Amino acid sequence: MSTFEVLVEVRLRPGIADPEGATVERALPALGFAGVRGVRMGKAIRFEVEAAGEDDARRTAEELCRRLLTNPVIEDAVIEVWPPPPSPEGVR
Template sequence: MSAFSVLVEVTLRPGIADPQGATIERALPALGFAGVRGVTVGKAIRLTIDADSADAARAQADELCRRFLTNPVIEDAVITVG
């Protein structure tokens, strides 16, 4: 058993309104930031998982995402085991 640090990045699926990202993007020019675009705001969930291998940790994180960390209708998840 080793402890694996896992990052789950939850983003809104394409086509789903992202008012937080849109508000940040709209504010940028007035604050002097040119050349910044495509702003999206999602969730960064960090976990420590005790598992036998990195693959087992990833499988458990994937199951967690499908069961209750994300809403698959409107959200995507990217799992990074590091």
């Protein structure tokens, strides 16, 4: 078993109104950021998973997203998984 790092980005599904993102976007011209569009707010969630391999770790993360981290009615998730860094035996 190895420890994998996981980063989940929880996003509002396309078409779901995002009043928070819209408010941030409306503030941008006043700050001189012309031409910035499509601001969408989400959540980033990091955790570690003990798993036999990267596919296993991803499956665990997907299940976790489905059951808890997202509300599938309004949200979806992008999952990134990093394998453990190479390290000498016994150090980790």
